[in-house]
Amino acid sequence: MTALSDVEKIYVKPHEKSRNMLWFFMAAAFLILLDQLTKILVKGFTLFGYHHEGMYLGESHPLIGDVVRLTFVENPGMAFGIQFGFAKIFLTLFSLIAGSALLWYLSKIKRFSLLIQIGITLLIAGALGNFIDRCFYGVFYGEQALFYGYVVDFIQVDIPDINWFGATYTHWPVFNIADSCVSVGMVLLLIRNKYLPTLADIKNAENPSIISSEQTQSEASQTDTTLSDNVSDNENTK
Numbered sequence: 001m002t003a004l005s006d007v008e009k010i011y012v013k014p015h016e017k018s019r020n021m022l023w024f025f026m027a028a029a030f031l032i033l034l035d036q037l038t039k040i041l042v043k044g045f046t047l048f049g050y051h052h053e054g055m056y057l058g059e060s061h062p063l064i065g066d067v068v069r070l071t072f073v074e075n076p077g078m079a080f081g082i083q084f085g086f087a088k089i090f091l092t093l094f095s096l097i098a099g100s101a102l103l104w105y106l107s108k109i110k111r112f113s114l115l116i117q118i119g120i121t122l123l124i125a126g127a128l129g130n131f132i133d134r135c136f137y138g139v140f141y142g143e144q145a146l147f148y149g150y151v152v153d154f155i156q157v158d159i160p161d162i163n164w165f166g167a168t169y170t171h172w173p174v175f176n177i178a179d180s181c182v183s184v185g186m187v188l189l190l191i192r193n194k195y196l197p198t199l200a201d202i203k204n205a206e207n208p209s210i211i212s213s214e215q216t217q218s219e220a221s222q223t224d225t226t227l228s229d230n231v232s233d234n235e236n237t238k
Contacts, residue, residue: 019110
């Protein structure tokens with residue numbers, strides 16, 4: 001069996017149609033909505049005269065015994081409680097810029113690996129989900145200025161106790177659905193990192209004649225290699 005060429009590994013095969021990227025954008029939108037719905041249910045809200053109390057900060061309830069708990073904490077920094085200090089506005093704006101760039105990137109990779117498309121979709125959902133918290137929650141809840149809101153975290157997963165530089169960790173840092181999207185998306189991209197499309201790959205994919213030429217050259221090269229091997233075998237037989 002002949003190994004696939006780089007062109008065949010990266011691009012969708014010629015007989016396959018480019019995927020409809022609308023489904024990926026809809027998936028990202030659904031995950032963002034799910035992320036926001038779970039957060040406001042945990043934090044509570046008052047909207048159009050309806051009040052939902054939510055949980056108080058630090059409140060915790062078991063979901064799957066003590067292995068997975070619903071624990072309300074607020075994170076002023078990055079994912080998993082990483083602090084960012086006074087430069088919070090740059091983190092908030094970076095989330096918006098990264099999310100926008102990924103939206104553009106996703107729209108351009110309809111001819112590439114499905115795992116890469118899913119990974120980018122998850123990164124978009126994660127980046128924009130937490131951006132909404134950072135940008136608007138402070139104003140919406142009357143707690144912070146625009147761009148300085150806290151991210152709502154609520155999923156706590158137990159782990160074996162770990163002692164690290166004198167500190168004892170009994171559980172994984174509390175996270176949310178957006179954090180989960182970022183983590184899973186990064187894993188998928190690491191799995192397929194070798195075939196992550198560059199800007200040049202995207203440009204070539206948008207020009208079918210270039211792809212066809214590259215595939216033809218690849219097939220011709222494989223044919224020449226096969227013929228050379230056959231000739232060599234015949235000479236050895238003589």
